[in-house]
Structure formats: C-alpha cells, structure tokens
Amino acid sequence: MSGRHLAKEQPDSFTFSKDGEKKAKYWIAKYPKGKERSAVIPLLWIAQKDNGGWLSEPAMRAVGDRLGMAHIRVLEVATFYTMFKLEPVGEHLIQVCGTTPCMLRGSGDIIKVCKKRIGEKNTISADGKFTWEEVECLGACVNAPMVQISNTAGDAYYEDLNEASMEKLLDDLAAGRKVKHGPQNGRHTSEPLGGAQTLTAKALYDGSRAKPLKKIPNAPKAAAKPKAKKKPAAKPVAKKGAGK
Numbered sequence: 001m002s003g004r005h006l007a008k009e010q011p012d013s014f015t016f017s018k019d020g021e022k023k024a025k026y027w028i029a030k031y032p033k034g035k036e037r038s039a040v041i042p043l044l045w046i047a048q049k050d051n052g053g054w055l056s057e058p059a060m061r062a063v064g065d066r067l068g069m070a071h072i073r074v075l076e077v078a079t080f081y082t083m084f085k086l087e088p089v090g091e092h093l094i095q096v097c098g099t100t101p102c103m104l105r106g107s108g109d110i111i112k113v114c115k116k117r118i119g120e121k122n123t124i125s126a127d128g129k130f131t132w133e134e135v136e137c138l139g140a141c142v143n144a145p146m147v148q149i150s151n152t153a154g155d156a157y158y159e160d161l162n163e164a165s166m167e168k169l170l171d172d173l174a175a176g177r178k179v180k181h182g183p184q185n186g187r188h189t190s191e192p193l194g195g196a197q198t199l200t201a202k203a204l205y206d207g208s209r210a211k212p213l214k215k216i217p218n219a220p221k222a223a224a225k226p227k228a229k230k231k232p233a234a235k236p237v238a239k240k241g242a243g244k
C-alpha cells in the first residue's frame with residue numbers, strides 16, 4: 001500500500017477529460033438535488049483515471065468544487081481508501097495478490113518477477129511503464145496466483161500465473177502488445193486445465209432431451225368447477241277431457 005499522504009510534488013492544475021466530464025455528469029445525476037456529495041467516490045475514481053492513475057491535490061480540489069464539498073472532506077475520503085493512489089504510478093499499476101491461496105500457489109514467484117523487472121514496491125520502473133504493490137485477496141482464488149493490472153484501458157485480472165507467464169505479460173505490456181485477460185495457462189475461466197470433464201454430452205445443451213410438459217410441476221390446482229344445478233322435472237300436463 002502506498003503512503004496515505006499527498007505527494008510532495010504536485011502539478012499546478014487538473015481538468016477532467018471530455019469523457020471524464022460525461023461520466024461525472026452521469027454519476028452526479030444519480031443523486032437527488034442537494035445530495036451531489038454522494039458521488040464523491042465515483043468522481044475521485046474518474047479523476048484518478050484522468051490524472052494518469054493517481055490523485056493529485058488539484059484533482060481532489062476539482063472534485064470538491066464540482067460537488068460543492070469542502071476540499072478537506074474530499075481529502076478525507078481519498079486518503080481513507082487504498083484504491084486511490086496519492087502518488088504518481090507507472091502506466092500500468094500491478095496489484096499482486098499475496099493472500100494465502102495465491103501465496104500457496106506461487107505469488108512469491110510473481111513478486112520476485114516484479115522486483116526484478118520493476119524494482120521495489122510502490123516505485124515506478126525506470127521506463128515509467130510499471131508500478132507494483134501487494135494487495136489482499138481479490139476474489140479470484142480459484143485461479144491463483146493472480147494480479148490485477150490497471151491502466152487507461154481499464155482494470156483487468158490476469159490469472160493462473162507463473163514466473164514465465166508473468167515475464168511475458170510484462171514484456172507484452174511494455175511493448176504495447178495486446179494482452180489476454182483472465183487465465184494465462186490456457187484454461188477457460190475456472191474449468192479444469194484441458195477443458196470441462198463433466199456434463200459434456202452435447203444432448204444436454206441442444207434441446208433434444210426436452211419434452212413438452214404435460215403439466216407444470218407444483219402449479220396451483222385449478223379451482224373445481226361448480227356443479228350444474230339439476231333442473232326440476234317438468235310437471236305432467238293434464239290432457240283435456242281426461243277423467244270424464
């Protein structure tokens with residue numbers, strides 16, 4: 001985690017990008033009039049993306065001015081959440097998960113690569129391309145070990161890593177090559193390596209086993225129809241002249 005204090009060197013100003021402006025308006029419009037401050041976290045995130053991956057003091061002031069919020073209140077939020085970087089970072093911010101499942105599956109090797117290629121954590125590599133830090137579980141333990149990489153293109157997970165695939169990932173990113181998100185060992189999502197082993201019969205998915213339902217299971221019983229009332233038998237009509 002980077003220090004939770006403002007960077008010593010600060011730029012003179014900050015302005016939202018055209019896209020950032022659009023996104024800021026979208027988020028502010030989600031809250032009722034007078035409650036615009038509720039959009040402080042999304043706006044700080046947008047400002048961070050527009051500011052090369054970190055929050056400068058002018059960027060925080062711009063967010064406060066946009067929301068009618070005291071600058072100190074914005075600073076309190078920005079310094080509390082570790083997702084906000086308070087010092088400049090490289091073009092790609094690499095967050096290496098070091099929690100137990102990733103540690104048992106080799107996050108130590110990933111950290112070794114980061115140290116070798118980038119330098120100490122929370123520093124910027126000599127070419128300005130990378131910064132790395134260690135974080136707690138990112139919720140992809142089934143694909144351990146993994147990293148999250150944030151840059152102007154977004155934030156994405158890279159999973160099932162080892163030393164070689166991490167080196168390759170850094171090479172590709174440094175060269176501006178397209179990189180594949182998700183597992184780096186060829187498996188699909190969290191399926192077993194080599195593909196799914198169960199529920200593989202095609203007939204399970206092509207609809208051929210579907211049969212029309214005769215009745216819907218557990219459907220409420222239809223109300224019984226009221227019985228039709230019996231019509232009283234017609235009285236026999238006396239014939240004229242009968243009984244004379």
Ligand code: FES
Nearest residue numbers: 097102137140141
């Ligand atoms: S322990 Fe690394 S993603 Fe959960």
